[in-house]
Structures are given as structure tokens and as C-alpha cells.
Amino acid sequence: MGLAIQASPHTVDPACASTARPVVNLARAAWDIWARRDWLTKLLCDADAAFTICDHGETWLLVKGPVGAAVASARRIKWHVVSSAFAFRTDDGITINMTETCP
DSSP states (O other): OHHHHHHSTTOOSTTHHHHHHHHHHHHHHHHHTOSOHHHHHHHHHHHHHHHHHTOSSOGGGGOOHHHHHHHHHHHHTTOEEOTTSSEEEOTTSOEEETTTSOO
16 A cells, blocks of 8 residues: 555655555554454544535544544545545555555
């Protein structure tokens, strides 16, 4: 997942690693099952829904907790949560499933 983030055309900025850290940490949590998957799914869906409803540039005001930070960070590099909640769709249209792809 880290390589996919670095390969994105929006990652020319050297701060990409720090921007992407919440996304990579979320992927680790999903991969290593740090928390119950149903709990993570609810948090991901809630955060994504909040950002979708209020997508006007004030994304960081809506962040609540580390999962919200991961979703906001993903949106910053033009990634989106897909319906399975354990996958992101990159700006290139590639779907990365966090339970199937090692971070």
C-alpha cells in the first residue's frame, strides 16, 4: 500500500510519507486485525459518509479519531473508500483491499 501511495501522481510533495501515514496505519490495523472488523467497518463508513456529505474543503474539521484521519488523508491524495469499507480506490482507479494486500 505504501508503494501505491508513493506512485500516485499527487505524491510529488516530499511530505507524502507523513500525509499517507494514517492510511498505512489503518491498513496495518485491518491486515493484522488490531480491532474487530465490524467496528472498523462502522468507523470507516461513518467517516466516509461525513466527508461525502460535507465535502467543501473543511475536511479536517470533521476528523474524529485515527480512522477519520485515515479517510481524510486518503481524500487528500484523491483516494476514496469503496463500498466494502476495507478497500480504497486510488486516483488511478485501482482498488486496494486492506485485508488482502499487506501494507
